[in-house]
Amino acid sequence: MTKVSMTVNGKAVSGDVDPRTLLVHFIRDNLRLTGTHVGCDTSQCGACVVHVDGQAVKSCTTLAVSVDGANVTTIEGLAQGGKLHPMQEAFRENHGLQCGFCTPGMIMSAVDIVNRKGAGLDEATIRHELEGNICRCTGYHNIVKAIGDGAAAMGGQKAAAE
Amino acid sequence: MTDQGIGAPVRRKEDFRFITGQGRYVDDINRPGQAHAYFLRSPHAHAKIKSIDLKDASAAPGVVAIFTGDDIAADKVGGLICGWAIFNKDGSPMRAGAHPALAQGKVRYVGDHVAVVIADTLAQARDAAEMINVDYEVLPAVADMAAARKAGAPTIHDEAPDNQFYDWELGDKAGTDAAFAKAKHVTKLDIVNNRLIPNAMEPRAAVGEYDMGSDSLTLYTTSQNPHVARLVLSAFIGLAPEHKFRVIAPDVGGGFGSKIFIYAEETVCVWAARKVNRPVKWTADRTESFLSDAHGRDHVTHAEMAMDENGKITALRVATKANMGAYLSTFASSVPTYLYAPLLSGQYNIPAIYAEVEAVYTNTAPVDAYRGAGRPEATYVVERLIEVAARELGKDPADFRRMNFVTQFPHQTPVIMAYDVGDYDASLTKAQQMHDTAGFAARKAASASKGKLRGLGYSAYIEACGIAPSAAVGSLGAGVGLWESAEVRVNPIGTVEILTGSHSHGQGHETTFAQLVSSRLGIPIDNVSIVHGDTDKVQMGMGTYGSRSGAVGMAAISKALDKIEAKAKKVAAHVLEASEGDIEFKDGKFTVKGTDKAADFGSIALQAYIAHKFNGQELEPGLKESAFWDPTNFTFPAGVHICELEIDPATGVVTIDRWTAVDDFGNVINPLIVEGQVHGGIAQGVGQALLEGAVYDAEGQLITASYMDYTMPRAQDLPSYNVGMTITPCPSNPLGIKGCGEAGAIASPPAVINAITNALGHENITMPATPEKVWKAAQSSPHKLAAE
Numbered sequence: 001m002t003k004v005s006m007t008v009n010g011k012a013v014s015g016d017v018d019p020r021t022l023l024v025h026f027i028r029d030n031l032r033l034t035g036t037h038v039g040c041d042t043s044q045c046g047a048c049v050v051h052v053d054g055q056a057v058k059s060c061t062t063l064a065v066s067v068d069g070a071n072v073t074t075i076e077g078l079a080q081g082g083k084l085h086p087m088q089e090a091f092r093e094n095h096g097l098q099c100g101f102c103t104p105g106m107i108m109s110a111v112d113i114v115n116r117k118g119a120g121l122d123e124a125t126i127r128h129e130l131e132g133n134i135c136r137c138t139g140y141h142n143i144v145k146a147i148g149d150g151a152a153a154m155g156g157q158k159a160a161a162e
Numbered sequence: 163m164t165d166q167g168i169g170a171p172v173r174r175k176e177d178f179r180f181i182t183g184q185g186r187y188v189d190d191i192n193r194p195g196q197a198h199a200y201f202l203r204s205p206h207a208h209a210k211i212k213s214i215d216l217k218d219a220s221a222a223p224g225v226v227a228i229f230t231g232d233d234i235a236a237d238k239v240g241g242l243i244c245g246w247a248i249f250n251k252d253g254s255p256m257r258a259g260a261h262p263a264l265a266q267g268k269v270r271y272v273g274d275h276v277a278v279v280i281a282d283t284l285a286q287a288r289d290a291a292e293m294i295n296v297d298y299e300v301l302p303a304v305a306d307m308a309a310a311r312k313a314g315a316p317t318i319h320d321e322a323p324d325n326q327f328y329d330w331e332l333g334d335k336a337g338t339d340a341a342f343a344k345a346k347h348v349t350k351l352d353i354v355n356n357r358l359i360p361n362a363m364e365p366r367a368a369v370g371e372y373d374m375g376s377d378s379l380t381l382y383t384t385s386q387n388p389h390v391a392r393l394v395l396s397a398f399i400g401l402a403p404e405h406k407f408r409v410i411a412p413d414v415g416g417g418f419g420s421k422i423f424i425y426a427e428e429t430v431c432v433w434a435a436r437k438v439n440r441p442v443k444w445t446a447d448r449t450e451s452f453l454s455d456a457h458g459r460d461h462v463t464h465a466e467m468a469m470d471e472n473g474k475i476t477a478l479r480v481a482t483k484a485n486m487g488a489y490l491s492t493f494a495s496s497v498p499t500y501l502y503a504p505l506l507s508g509q510y511n512i513p514a515i516y517a518e519v520e521a522v523y524t525n526t527a528p529v530d531a532y533r534g535a536g537r538p539e540a541t542y543v544v545e546r547l548i549e550v551a552a553r554e555l556g557k558d559p560a561d562f563r564r565m566n567f568v569t570q571f572p573h574q575t576p577v578i579m580a581y582d583v584g585d586y587d588a589s590l591t592k593a594q595q596m597h598d599t600a601g602f603a604a605r606k607a608a609s610a611s612k613g614k615l616r617g618l619g620y621s622a623y624i625e626a627c628g629i630a631p632s633a634a635v636g637s638l639g640a641g642v643g644l645w646e647s648a649e650v651r652v653n654p655i656g657t658v659e660i661l662t663g664s665h666s667h668g669q670g671h672e673t674t675f676a677q678l679v680s681s682r683l684g685i686p687i688d689n690v691s692i693v694h695g696d697t698d699k700v701q702m703g704m705g706t707y708g709s710r711s712g713a714v715g716m717a718a719i720s721k722a723l724d725k726i727e728a729k730a731k732k733v734a735a736h737v738l739e740a741s742e743g744d745i746e747f748k749d750g751k752f753t754v755k756g757t758d759k760a761a762d763f764g765s766i767a768l769q770a771y772i773a774h775k776f777n778g779q780e781l782e783p784g785l786k787e788s789a790f791w792d793p794t795n796f797t798f799p800a801g802v803h804i805c806e807l808e809i810d811p812a813t814g815v816v817t818i819d820r821w822t823a824v825d826d827f828g829n830v831i832n833p834l835i836v837e838g839q840v841h842g843g844i845a846q847g848v849g850q851a852l853l854e855g856a857v858y859d860a861e862g863q864l865i866t867a868s869y870m871d872y873t874m875p876r877a878q879d880l881p882s883y884n885v886g887m888t889i890t891p892c893p894s895n896p897l898g899i900k901g902c903g904e905a906g907a908i909a910s911p912p913a914v915i916n917a918i919t920n921a922l923g924h925e926n927i928t929m930p931a932t933p934e935k936v937w938k939a940a941q942s943s944p945h946k947l948a949a950e
Contacts, residue, residue, distance in 0.1 A: 018285070034190035035183015037415075039363045040448035044869035047363060075183035088181040092173055095834045098842065099668030100180030101364040101415030107181060123882070130877035134869070136363050136416050137668045139845030139906075140877040142838060 004068050008033070009077025017064050023057075024048045026064035027074060035075040035104045039134070046133030049105040049112075050074045056112035058132070075104035078111070086157060087111050090150030091143075098137035109133050110147045111154070119155025121148055167681035168897075171834035175687060176672040185413045188367035188382050193441035196369070197226050199431055200287035201444070202277040202294055203453065204269035207303035207525035207862020208316060211267055214277060215295035222293055224286030227438050229430070230277045231266035239263060239433055240399040242424060244490035245641035248328050248499050251518070256328040259319025259523070261489040263399075263426040263433075269298075270318055270488035271525050272863055273453030275426045280434055280442055303525040303862040307462060307483050310524045318488060318523040327486050327521040328495070332503040333577055338516035341477035345468035349551035355539045356929045357460035357485065357856040358849075359872060360532050362667075364415020365446035366425065366455065370432030372439060378406035381432040385411040385695075386421045386665050387705020390642070392697050394424045394492070401433055404697075411695040414667035418846070419531040420455045421667065422707050423492040427454075452867040457856055458532020460485035461498065461539050467547045473555050475566050477514040478506055480543060484521045484529075491530035495521070500578075500638050501536030501626075507575035508544035509586045509622045509800055510566040515576045525862040531707065533846055533907040537625040545621045545912035550925055559916070560590060560599070563622050579626060581798050583890045589824045590622060593802040596886050597822035602806065605819075615809040615945050616819075617921025620802060621913035627901030628713035628797035628894070645792035646710070647703050648718035650679075650726050652785035654771040656764025657689040661788075663703015664715030665695050669903065670835045671711060677831050678716055678897070682723045683763050684750020701788075709799070709901030712831065717895040718791035725787035730766050733785070736776040737761055737769045797892045797900040801825035803844070805913035809921050811946045814937025816852055816918065818881045823909065825885075828892040828900035836902045837885045843906020844883055849875040850907075851914035855930045873930075921945065 004021075005014035008031060015030045027033050027050065038060055039047035048060040051073040078085040087110050090096070097103040113121065113129045121129075126147045127140070135143060166172055179185050216228050242261040249255055260266075264275050277294055281287035304310035304318070310325040317323050342348065369382040379402045385391045388411040396404045414421060427444050435442045446454070461482050468477040484498030503517040534541075552562035564587055573581040594600075602618050609616035629635075632643030649661040658679055664671055671694065676687040693699050706715070727747055734752035735742040744755040750763045761769075769775055773783035804822040809815070823840055830836050853873040857865040866872035891898030911929060918936065919925050923944040927935060940946055 020285075028190075029192075033183065034187075035185070037187070037364070038189070038445075039365070040869050042448065042868045042870050044874075045363065045448075075181075079182060084181070091181050092177040095174065095838050097177060097180055098670070098838060099362070099364065099416040100176070100185045100413065101187065101362075103180050104183050127877040127880075134363065134874050134876060136361055136418070136846070136874070137842045138838060139841035139843070139875075139883065140880055141841040141882050144877060144882070 002065055004064050006067055006070050006072055008072045009074060019065055021064045022060055023062040023064045023067055024059035027059060033074050033076050037101055037104060039102065044134065045102070046109055047102050047105040049108040051108060051112065056109055075108060078107065085111065086153035087150035090146040090153060094142045094146035094149060096138065096142045096146030102133065102135045106133050106135065106143060110150055113147065114151045114154050119151045121151045123148065166687045167677055168831050170677065170832065172673055172677055172687065172832055174670050174673045175676060176670065187364055187413045187415055188369060188384050189445045191369055191382050193369060193371055196441040196443050197280045197282060197438060198284040198287050199434065199442050199444040200279045200284060200291050201275050201427065202279065202291045204265065204272060204274040204276055206269060206298055206300050207272050207305065208301040209269050209298040210301060211265060211269060211276065212297040212299055219279065219290040219293040222286065222290035224282040225290045226280045226282065226440065227434070228277055228279050229264065229434060231262055231264040234262055234264045235266055238400065242426060242429065243394060243398045243492065244495050245492055246496035247639040247641070248330055248495045250329050251331050256495055257322035257326070258490055259321045263429040271527055273527060274488070278430050278434060280438055305525055305858040305860055305862040307485050307522040307524060310522050318525060322523060325523040327523055329520050330499050331518040333516035334514055335516045338477045338479050338514040341514045342466065342468045342479060345476060346471040347469045347555060349467045349547055349554055351465050351547055351550055353463040353465060353543055353546060354928050355459045355461040355463070355542055356850060358458040358532055358854050359452055359856050360418045360420035360455055360458060361451070361874060362416030362418055362420055365448060365451045366421065366427065367445040368428035368431040369441055369443045370435035371441040372436040374439060376406070378402065379432050379436065380408045380410065381428060382410045382412065383428045384414050384421050385409070386414065386417040386667060386707055388665065388695055389663060389697055389703045390705055391424050395429060395432065399429055408698045411665055417667045418533040419458065419535055419707060422705070423456050423530055448869065449867050452872065453864060454527060456491040456528045456530035457487065458529065459539060460529050463543055465543045465547055467551055469551060473557060473562060473565065475510055475512050478512050480506055480517040482517065482519045484519055485524055485526065486521050487524060487526045487528040489528050491528035494528060494530045497531050497536045502540050504578040505537050505540035505624065505626060506544060506577055507579065508541065509568060509624050511568045513576065526858050533843065534904040537904065538908045538911060541621065541623040541908050542912050545623065546915065549620065549916040559620055560594060563620065564590060579796065582795055582893050584798060584800050584826060585888060585890050586622060586800060588888045589800065589802045589826055592886055592888055593804050593822050593824040596824065596884055597804045597820065599804065609808050610949060613949070615811055615921040615940065615943060617917040618804065618806045619913045619916025619920055620804055621909045621916065622802045623905070623909040624798055624800040625904060625908050626796040627709035627799055628793050629708035629710045630796055631793050642704065643792065644704055645790050646714040646718040647701065647788065647790050648722045649788040650719065650722040650786065652726060652767045654768050656685065656767040658683065658685065659691050659693055660719055661693045661700045662715055662719060663700055663705065664711040665706045667706070669706065669711060670832065674831045674835060675716060675719060678719060679723065685763060709903040712899040713797045713892065713895050713901045714791060714793055716897055716899065718789050720896045721789035721791050722787045725789065726785060729785060729787065730770065732781055733770045733776065734761055734766050737766060793894060795894040797828065797894065799825065799827050799900040799902065799905050801905060801909065803909040803913045805917040807917045807921065809918065809936060809940060811940035811943065814933035814940060816931060816936055818848065820884065821881050822884045823886070823906065824888060825902065825905050826888045826890055827902040828889060829898035830887065839902045840885050840906045841883050843904060844910045845875050845880055846907040847910025848880060848914055851911040851929050851931060853879060853930050
C-alpha cells in the first residue's frame with residue numbers, strides 16, 4: 001500500500017492505496033465521489049474526465065499515485081457557493097444530456113476546451129475538440145449548442161470579473 | 163397550455179442531479195460487506211468443457227467462493243428464457259436450446275460464462291480467475307449464418323441439429339406470387355443489415371443482496387424494466403418468490419434495448435449473494451459489454467418489389483435470414499418476426515406482401531432488440547427498394563413515394579397492421595420545403611466543381627409503437643401482456659406522487675410525466691414527483707422500450723388521473739355544499755356551476771384526508787387511485803427524413819451536409835425532449851450507415867471488442883439536425899401520443915445509403931459505408947467518371 005495525498009474540490013484528502021489504483025477508483029471508491037464515471041477501458045469515452053492542476057485528464061488512465069500532491073477538481077466541485085457553473089447551466093438549458101452518464105465528463109471537458117480555446121467557439125471547433133468524449137443519447141446536437149452557450153457565458157463572467 | 167403543462171419545452175427536472183454528479187447509477191451503489199464478482203469467460207467460440215480445476219484459484223487471497231455451471235445445476239436455477247413463442251411454417255414450435263446462466267459442459271461463444279469468482283476485492287477476483295484451469299476441447303465454430311447453415315456444419319444446440327432456430331412466414335404467398343407474375347416491372351435487391359453493438363455509455367452492472375432474517379433478495383440492476391426482471395428471475399429462473407424479491411433499477415445510463423433483457427450476470431450475482439450471504443457486485447468493463455451485451459440487427463435479405471405499368475406497387479416479397487447468436491436472448495425471437503415483417507408495407511399501399519424469415523444459431527453473442535428492433539430492418543428493406551425502383555423507372559423518388567402512399571385511414575395492410583391515422587404527404591412536403599430540395603441541383607453542381615460527389619436520399623418510415631395490446635400480442639406468441647400501470651398518490655397538502663411501471667434511462671419521464679399532471683391538476687411540476695424503478699414501491703409494470711412510455715405509460719397515468727378527478731369532485735361537492743353534478747374542475751380549481759363558490763385542488767386534497775365534511779362510510783377518505791392501461795392498437799409514428807451528403811472520391815470520406823427530419827409523433831408533451839430523442843436516434847442510424855459494425859473472424863473471435871476497434875459516432879462525424887413535426891393525433895390513447903424514441907434510428911440508415919448511392923450513381927455499397935468501401939465504390943461511379 002502507498003499513501004497518496006491530494007486536494008480534491010478544495011479539500012485535502014489522503015488514503016492508503018494499492019499502487020495500481022487508478023485515479024478514478026480513488027475518487028469513486030475512497031472518496032465516494034461517484035459523479036466521475038467509467039464508461040470504457042481504453043481511454044476513449046471521456047466519462048471519467050476530471051481536472052488535475054487545471055487541465056482535463058482521463059482519470060481512468062491516470063494512476064492515483066502519479067497525481068500525489070496535485071489539485072483535482074471533479075464534477076462535484078464545479079459549482080461554487082451553491083451556484084451552478086455556467087457550463088452546467090448551459091447543459092441544462094440546452095437539453096444537452098439525456099441519461100446523464102457521459103455528462104460529468106462532457107462538462108469537465110467543455111470547461112477545459114474554453115480554458116484552452118477561449119470563449120468564442122464555433123461549431124466546427126467544438127465538434128473537433130469533443131473527439132475524446134462519446135455520448136450515445138443526444139447525437140451531440142444539443143451538447144454542441146450547450147458548449148457554445150456555456151463558453152459565451154464563461155467569457156461574459158470573465159469579462160465582468162476583469 | 164400552462165407554461166409547464168403539455169406542449170411546453172420545460173427544462174428537465176432530473177438534470178440538476180446529473181450535471182452536478184449526483185446521479186445514482188448501479189455502480190455507485192455499495193452495500194456493507196459487499197464482495198465482488200468476476201466472470202471467467204470462454205476464450206473459444208465453441209468448445210466442450212472437459213474439466214475445470216479450481217484448486218489454486220480457490221486458495222488465492224480474498225476468494226470467497228467460485229461457482230460453475232455444476233453449482234447452478236445443483237441448485238436447480240432455471241435457464242435464461244426467451245419470452246416469445248414463434249412457430250415454423252409447418253406449425254411446429256421454434257427449436258430453442260437451453261441457456262444456463264453458467265455454461266454446462268459446453269461454451270457457445272467468446273464471452274460465454276464459464277465460472278464466477280467472488281472475492282473481497284475485484285482485483286482479487288480477477289487475479290484468482292487467472293488461476294482457474296479449464297480444459298477445453300475446442301470444436302469447429304460457425305461465426306456467420308451461411309457457415310452455420312451449410313450441410314455438415316457443427317451443431318450448436320442439439321435441439322436444432324442444422325442450426326435453424328425457426329423458419330417462419332407471414333402473408334399470402336400465392337397471392338403475392340400471382341401479383342409478381344403479372345408485374346410490369348420488378349425491382350430486386352440483396353440487402354445486409356449490419357450487426358451492431360448497442361453501447362449504452364453506462365456498462366451493465368448488478369448488486370445482489372440477501373437478507374437472512376426475512377429470507378429475501380434485493381437486486382440493483384441496470385434494467386429498463388425491473389418488474390419484468392423480477393418476474394423472470396422469480397417465476398422462471400426460480401431464485402425467490404416475488405414477494406421476497408425486490409428489484410431496483412435506479413438511474414440507468416442509457417439502454418437502447420440492451421437493458422431490457424435478463425442476463426446471466428445479474429442472475430448469478432443475486433443467486434450467489436444468498437450462497438455466500440454477502441452482497442455481490444459486478445460491473446461490466448467495456449470489453450465485457452462488447453462481448454456479452456445482446457447485439458442488434460444482423461439480417462441478410464433478398465427483397466423484390468412488383469409494380470404495374472403506372473409504377474403502382476402491387477406486391478412485395480421478402481426472404482430474410484436473421485442471426486440469433488449462440489443463445490436466445492429474452493425477446494430475440496420476436497424481433498425478426500412480429501416486430502419486422504408487419505412493417506414491410508411501409509407508408510405504402512401494397513396489396514400483397516409475403517415474408518419468410520429463417521432464424522439461425524451462430525457461435526456469436528446473442529442478438530436481440532436494439533433501438534427500433536425489427537422496424538429499422540423493415541424500413542431499410544422498403545426504403546432501399548422504393549428508391550431503387552424509382553431510379554429504375556426514371557421517376558423522382560419523392561413523387562414515386564407520393565403516388566404509392568397510403569392516403570385513406572384506417573388502412574389495413576396485408577401484414578397484420580391496421581394504420582389508424584396519418585398524413586404522409588404532409589410530412590414529405592414539409593420536409594422538402596425545410597430541406598430546400600429545390601436547391602439541390604445547384605448545390606450538386608457546386609460540389610462537382612470542387613471534384614466532390616453530392617447526393618440526396620429520402621427515407622419515409624413508419625413504425626409500430628405503443629407496444630402493445632396484450633391480447634393481440636398474446637395471440638402472436640408473446641409470453642406477457644404489454645399494458646402499463648400507474649398509481650397517483652395525492653398528499654394531504656396537494657402535492658402528488660406518480661408511481662409508474664415505465665422506467666426512465668434518459669427519456670426524461672420525471673419531467674414529461676409531471677407536465678401531464680400539471681396540465682390535469684393545475685399544480686406546478688415541482689409539486690409532482692415521479693417514482694419508478696423499484697418493485698417495492700411500484701406494484702407492477704412492463705417497463706420502457708418500443709417507444710411505449712408516452713403512449714402506454716402516460717395513458718395509464720391519465721386513466722388514474724381521471725379517477726382522481728372523479729373522486730375529488732365528490733369530495734368537493736361535500737365541501738362546497740353542492741350536488742356532484744354541478745362541480746366543475748379546471749386549472750386546478752373546483753367551482754360550482756352558476757355560483758362563485760370555489761376551492762383549489764390542495765384544499766380539496768386536504769379535505770379528502772381530514773374527512774370531516776363527508777360520511778366516511780359513504781365516501782372513502784383519502785385521494786389515491788391506480789390504473790392499468792391496455793392499448794387497443796399499436797401506434798404508428800411516421801415521417802420523412804432527408805439526408806444530403808458530399809463524397810470526396812479521392813478519400814472516400816462522406817460528409818453529411820444537411821439533415822432534415824419531419825416526424826408525426828401525434829401530440830407532443832415536451833418538444834425539447836422529443837427533438838432530443840430524434841437527434842439521438844439519427845446519430846445511431848448514421849452510425850449504423852457509416853461507421854458501426856460488429857465483426858467476428860471465421861473462428862468466432864469478436865474483432866471489434868473495444869472503442870479502438872468499433873467506431874462509435876463522435877461529434878465530428880455528425881451534422882446538426884433540422885427537425886420539424888407534423889401532427890395527426892393518435893386516436894387509440896387519451897393523450898393522442900404515438901411515441902418518438904426509436905424513429906430517428908429507424909428512419910436514418912436508408913436516408914444515408916440512398917444519398918450515397920444517389921451521389922455514386924450505382925447501388926453497389928453496403929453498411930457501414932466506411933471510407934474504404936466508399937472510395938472503392940467511387941472509383942466506378944459514373945458521376946466521377948463523367949467528371950474526369
